[in-house]
Amino acid sequence: MIKLKINNKVVAVEDGTSVMKAAQQMGIDIPNMCWNDELEHFTSCMLCMVKDKKNGKLYPSCSVKVTEGMEVITDDDEIAESRKTALELLLSEHVGDCEAPCQVACPAHMDIPKMNRFIAAGKFDEALAVVKKDIALPAVLGRICPAPCEGACHRKTVDEPVSICLLKQIVGDKGNPAPVPELEQTGKKVAVIGAGPAGLAAAYYLQLKGIQVTLFDKNEKAGGLLRTSLSAEVLPLEVLDREIAEIIKTGVIFKGGTAITLNVFEEMKAEFDALVVATGVISGETENFGLQAGPKGIVADKNSYQTSDEKVFAIGNVLRSSRLAVRSVGQGKEVAFAVQQFLKKHAVKGEPRLFNSRFGRLVKNELAEYLKESVDAKRIWPEGGTGFSNEQAVAEAKRCLHCDCRAIDNCKLRNYSEAYNADQKRYKTSERRTITKQINHGAVVYEPQKCIKCGICVRLTGKYREKFGFTFIGRGFDVEIGVPFNEALKNGLTETAVKVANACPTGAISLKKE
Incomplete structure (x- = not known):
């Protein structure tokens, strides 16, 4: 066994253990993006930096093995700044919205895309639950709101925005509110x-x-x-x-x-x-x-x-x-x-707001990519101002372009960017990459411009012996990850699609269904 100190506490671990694993055994979570427990590791994201207490040098904890008498610091101001820089470098090439522009523009910050997906599936009760998480009066606001969300809708670039307010109205009118839960009373x-x-x-x-x-x-x-x-x-x-x-x-x-x-x-x-x-x-x-x-x-x-x-x-x-x-x-x-x-006598800060990656307006070549997950149909205008029928609502909701990220609730890049107050624009030096979507797979979607090239998908498909799998394509700054020989996504992921999607730290590869 090897004895070392991490944050001034002695720990004994087996020879050959990485510093990261040694810290994890002590309950210390070192941030990481390219680490996966079932894979051989190589250093990529540079987020897991720690410090040698004896000489003050920083090194990646995922790739350095423990040695006898080693003394490690896992968190101080210099380490935090290093991690922030690593995140900002990753963000400089990351192209994707965490939250859809319509949700950002909504003063109540309602999850509009999720509402649309439930309506498109004919699930009005579930859609109402989504709306009431942020808007207490959906049927009222569906009738009177001037719809700032529709002004930000990416669909507006294609033809006309999705009719968000009328969709909210029908959800409020026809959805059945969930029963009031048994609430634990605070006594306040x-x-x-x-x-x-x-x-x-x-x-x-x-x-x-x-x-x-x-x-x-x-x-x-x-x-x-x-x-x-x-x-x-x-x-x-x-x-x-x-x-x-x-x-x-x-x-x-x-x-x-x-x-x-x-x-x-x-x-x-x-x-x-x-x-x-x-x-x-x-x-x-x-x-x-x-x-x-x-x-x-x-x-x-x-x-x-x-x-x-x-x-x-x-x-x-x-x-x-x-x-x-x-x-x-x-x-x-x-x-x-x-x-x-x-x-509760906590710091009074209001509703939590997480880091939100944003890329701006769609360009012409990207419209077809987003329409892959939508329908090529004009906006529906109900006659007589009576609102949508159920069938019209389903058809209108299907016009949504699915602009939000599928991995919004479990994206490591987003969570760490929030924790370290990262600036997405700090290292922006060129025009952003054009967004593409590969959806020709039954279970997953691949959005290469969200990829941070951690290589987890490459190593997983290699470990499980996919016929094609994923690989690094190109060299240097132009390297990309994709299926070799220009094969389709469905041929690259025949056995490991779900495993790869669950392991992806950014949502570049994500499950189609929530």
Whole structure:
């Protein structure tokens, strides 16, 4: 056995063990992209750098074997900067969107592509569950939202954007909401003041986190401007009432006809563990509730919505006047994260946002590549403003180009880029590579421009003796990974497709079905 020190702790491992494996045996996770436990290793990504404590030199822990008396440091500022640089070099050639442009443009940050895929499969209940993860009032917003998401849709480059809002509307109208789960109660109480779109959303998402919400409004019925400023032709009251009822069903206590004066506000601060102000445009009547305010409204942190009083959060038009209800609904969802963090005495940062790779607009030659996973059909315009039929919705959803990454939830490149605050543009020196998609396989899709050339797929297909498999093609900076002899993807991966897709660290090779 070999004895060494890792982060000043002694460990004994077998001779021939790599420094990375020795660290793993101690429960220390060293970042890596090209490592695979069942393969012989060669150094590629340079992400697993560690330091020799004796001489201060950095080296890749995956390829260096332990020696007697070795002293290793696995994390300090110099190592972190080295890893960040390695990630930024990998990102400089990585071409792919983590999140679809429509999702980035949506003020509520809804997972639009996933909704579209469920609708395309005729699964309206599952689509509704996706929407309500981010939007508490889908049928309402499907009717009134000005659709900033559609302005960012890549399909717009081909012909016309996908009709996202009408798809959201039919999901809200025809999808069956999931039963309210049995929630583990935290014992905390929060008051939400104002039952417009922002307050309703905040109440809904806080309640789902096990926090008892009491929702106050000066009007007898909830809805705010949704109820009073829109015609029945635009937003039928039965639609609004139905979605409000779904929110109340989670356990929210609604107290309408309640005027909140400054004195009442102070009493509420003593009674509740936190307050969310969502009253709409501030007036002299509320006197800003004693909170710091500017010319546009109450001043709050842009990420957490925490005000000058740490116990009070503010969202919606109380911050600044806006006619965009989807923005208010999105803030209602986001503030729930911040309030929960505050109640748990964690750092109050708001909804987590991960690193997001973006490549910009599609170029002409890429349109055909994206249409491989879509249909060549024009946008559907329902007659009479009644919305889609089920059949029309399925057909329209199939127009989605699948711009998001299939590996968004388990991409090592994304996760590590977030952890090390990597800058995707730092080492950009040339025009980006043109996106291509290889989909002629029953189980997987290969997008070469997402590949970081870690070689895992090459080694796996070699180990399992694929007839063609994958190999390195070309030399130097122009090297690519692909099936040799210009064979089709389906011939390269006949036995190992799923194994290779699961091992890929970036989603360059990914399973077709989620």
